Amino acid sequence: MKQLELYSDISNQDFDKLYPEYIRSLSNIHWTPIEIIEVAIEWLGAYSGANILDIGSGAGKFCIVGGILSNSKFTGIEKRGNLVSEANKLLKNFELNNVRFINANILNSDFRKYDAFYYFNPFCEQIASCQWIDQNISFSKTKYRLYENYVYSQLLKMPLGTRLVTYCSHDFSPPSSYKIKEMMFNGLLVLWIKKTF
Numbered sequence: 001m002k003q004l005e006l007y008s009d010i011s012n013q014d015f016d017k018l019y020p021e022y023i024r025s026l027s028n029i030h031w032t033p034i035e036i037i038e039v040a041i042e043w044l045g046a047y048s049g050a051n052i053l054d055i056g057s058g059a060g061k062f063c064i065v066g067g068i069l070s071n072s073k074f075t076g077i078e079k080r081g082n083l084v085s086e087a088n089k090l091l092k093n094f095e096l097n098n099v100r101f102i103n104a105n106i107l108n109s110d111f112r113k114y115d116a117f118y119y120f121n122p123f124c125e126q127i128a129s130c131q132w133i134d135q136n137i138s139f140s141k142t143k144y145r146l147y148e149n150y151v152y153s154q155l156l157k158m159p160l161g162t163r164l165v166t167y168c169s170h171d172f173s174p175p176s177s178y179k180i181k182e183m184m185f186n187g188l189l190v191l192w193i194k195k196t197f
């Protein structure tokens with residue numbers, strides 16, 4: 001079991017070294033850097049006990065780092081079983097009881113179970129011509145729209161004050177009731193809050 005305090009100021013590179021090589025090699029493109037996670041979780045209410053959902057949690061980096069830095073609950077939903085296994089393997093190394101991973105398609109999740117949401121361009125592989133995590137995703141604009149529309153409709157149902165963070169997700173527009181509080185990191189990171197119905 002690792003001592004959490006040793007990891008509270010771990011560098012991004014050192015954190016990635018905790019993963020096997022094939023997961024680490026995907027980090028630059030697919031997993032959130034720690035400096036981004038630090039800002040995102042603060043806006044999402046991690047230091048005030050929010051229940052946070054990572055939409056497409058990959059190898060679990062966002063949730064595990066969030067769980068180390070705060071006492072809030074983090075749930076990662078990820079459709080690739082092998083990534084959920086890697087996330088759970090790494091999770092076992094830490095004494096964290098505030099982080100869990102669910103192997104499921106986001107289409108099967110009810111956002112009302114959560115308070116705040118993290119969205120790092122989860123569906124982009126569906127319409128990308130390269131830089132896939134693996135070859136198991138079919139090119140499909142229809143699926144891309146289906147997933148995006150599902151997230152949109154779930155966000156629509158959330159109460160006023162719901163917080164959202166999008167990262168590298170210029171193509172995704174949340175419902176117009178969500179307003180931008182701040183854009184950071186050259187516009188890559190956007191902090192949103194639901195202000196109206």
Ligand SMILES: C[S@@+](CC[C@H](N)C(=O)[O-])C[C@H]1O[C@@H](n2cnc3c(N)ncnc32)[C@H](O)[C@@H]1O
Nearest residue numbers: 030031032056057058061062078079105106122
């Ligand atoms: C860009 S990665 C982000 C990983 C993680 N959020 C992080 O920041 O480290 C997006 C992830 O979303 C997953 N994903 C894509 N479509 C999904 C869906 N429909 N349901 C659940 N997960 C999905 C992908 O398999 C991928 O692991």
